[in-house]
């Protein structure tokens with residue numbers, strides 16, 4: 063539930079490399095895995111078509127990165143460009159969150175997915191492709207000691223070699239993540255302005271108001 | 273400096289500037305469907321919040337509901353019924369208008385919203401569904417959101433949005449025989465890749481857009497999201513106003529006149545500057561079909577599957593190689609003549625009355641090839657009724673097509689009805705992703721007339737050759 067969002071300041075974790083490009087939300091959570099009307103119970107269907115060699119029997123594919131140690135516990139995911147493109151389903155983010163992913167690092171993201179991440183306490187970090195690839199090459203060794211550190215207040219990722227890589231994030235998105243704010247509560251602080259806008263609008267565009 | 277149309281729509285809905293390029297935008301309409309809308313309504317309820325202005329919120333049943341004749345709340349999709357009943361109860365509790373199963377206003381959300389006059393030029397509209405951009409064809413700023421954003425829009429009547437960059441896509445020239453709006457948008461995505469519009473809101477302009485009938489304009493805007501754009505908009509003109517006039521929720525009388533004079537201001541200023549400008553000469557466009565698993569994997573109908581070595585970069589090469597394997601096609605192989613197992617005409621991209629008329633024109637007097645499963649699903653119950661009034665259903669069934677109730681149907685696979693494993697489907701929909709229409713199903717996107725011609729031929733066919 064968005065009201066109890068975990069604050070995001072710093073995070074240190076192994077990073078799971080899933081370096082395909084254009085990983086769409088259908089791949090993250092296939093349609094038929096979205097069975098409920100709530101935001102829970104989705105992580106079991108996450109990446110189902112890749113993670114299981116037999117989806118119905120839930121038989122794990124040992125090759126898939128999140129089925130391998132130490133990546134099973136990774137809180138950071140590394141991926142190729144346009145991660146989270148495709149369908150707007152927020153289930154993709156809920157599934158990742160429930161599984162334990164708190165940060166995705168990629169050269170670019172699907173626009174809707176990016177917003178969904180922020181609203182659910184997952185940090186999407188955009189870094190140049192060469193940097194993400196270099197991270198992935200090291201992560202691929204699968205050493206539990208190879209950990210990345212994300213520092214959101216300072217907007218940087220500390221790489222495996224200790225180098226700092228700065229990243230951009232909109233101030234409003236950052237504030238929401240760092241403070242673990244509920245977006246609705248945040249907006250309703252400005253309710254006077256909303257109501258004033260609506261009042262004025264009713265005279266200017268009466269056809270909007272059914 | 274002049275303003276773009278997107279900028280004007282943005283400015284006229286800005287409640288507050290949130291700094292750093294973000295604005296709190298006023299949302300005129302929220303539309304929900306049983307798949308994700310149910311989640312928004314339940315989430316809101318769980319947080320103890322209420323829908324503000326429920327009279328401006330609408331909901332329909334399209335994604336999970338069956339499209340087989342005689343349908344009810346029971347679905348082929350396991351646990352689908354829960355979505356339907358939960359949505360019905362939550363919609364009632366929230367006091368919003370629901371186009372339920374059996375209501376003749378029911379249909380695919382983006383088709384219905386335009387058809388009922390719920391979306392009007394100059395509006396902002398959101399829906400927890402990525403193809404909400406379809407409605408940009410009415411000159412509205414309409415975009416897809418997540419369910420949590422849906423809760424936000426329902427509770428506050430606003431959304432905090434980062435302003436996208438601007439892009440103008442100019443479709444110049446005239447469409448040749450057999451070439452449709454679907455081919456236009458597939459060409460754009462093919463030429464600039466499926467991530468070509470990322471971070472941008474697009475204004476579609478040019479003579480080919482201006483002369484396009486309203487229903488076909490929806491097809492263009494529908495796939496803006498397949499171009500990774502925030503949304504796509506077409507400046508409203510007389511074609512738009514004629515379409516809107518007389519719709520159930522459109523204004524009438526004096527209010528109509530007032531609205532109309534406002535809508536006429538909804539064009540970009542002459543000196544507006546865009547972050548990116550693209551021009552496409554429509555004379556170069558021929559019927560187009562996808563060969564791979566991204567809407568950007570396109571080729572001319574008379575073209576061949578490309579060589580991965582021709583891919584623009586290493587990433588594209590990898591994705592092309594994967595797509596070749598999934599689709600079971602070979603570089604250099606012609607698309608035309610590839611045998612198909614099924615043909616699907618439907619979805620918010622191409623299922624409106626004019627699409628169905630075009631399809632009827634192609635299939636009349638012909639029959640679907642042996643062994644090909646061919647299905648037509650009207651975009652709304654209104655489209656279905658109108659098509660039946662013209663006798664189109666008779667043409668379709670005589671030609672061997674199944675004629676369904678309205679809904680999303682097999683545009684996507686959610687565990688219910690689907691195409692079979694490794695079946696090759698030519699489809700008028702918008703997504704050819706892996707497993708989209710069924711487990712391991714291979715989807716080729718094309719215009720509805722190309723799909724129709726292929727169904728008749730039993731293989732991917734050039735609609736121009738059917739005359």
Ligand code: SF4
Pocket residue numbers: 334335380381382401403618619620621679680683684701702
């Ligand atoms: S028809 Fe397909 S693309 Fe359109 S809203 Fe339904 S599922 Fe989505």
